[in-house]
Amino acid sequence: NTSLIGCVSQMSIIEACVQQGNGSQPTPPTQVTIAFVETTSAIIKFEQSSSIGVTNYLVGLRAENENAPFIYNIT
Numbered sequence: 464n465t466s467l468i469g470c471v472s473q474m475s476i477i478e479a480c481v482q483q484g485n486g487s488q489p490t491p492p493t494q495v496t497i498a499f500v501e502t503t504s505a506i507i508k509f510e511q512s513s514s515i516g517v518t519n520y521l522v523g524l525r526a527e528n529e530n531a532p533f534i535y536n537i538t
Contacts, residue, residue: 505524
């Protein structure tokens with residue numbers, strides 16, 4: 464199969480691309496401030512990460528009890 468041979472012949476290029484991103488993590492958001500807090504909600508303001516490819520953030524909310532589970536929201 465010629466498509467398989469073509470793919471295998473480019474494997475070093477594909478591997479180099481994957482290895483380049485291996486171990487890199489996006490930078491965190493900056494200027495994080497909490498503008499408003501209620502029992503079940505909060506308004507959090509921040510500047511986006513400067514990293515390319517960041518499409519959303521996962522925000523966790525936990526009650527004062529440090530053993531309580533986090534409640535997550537994707538923003």
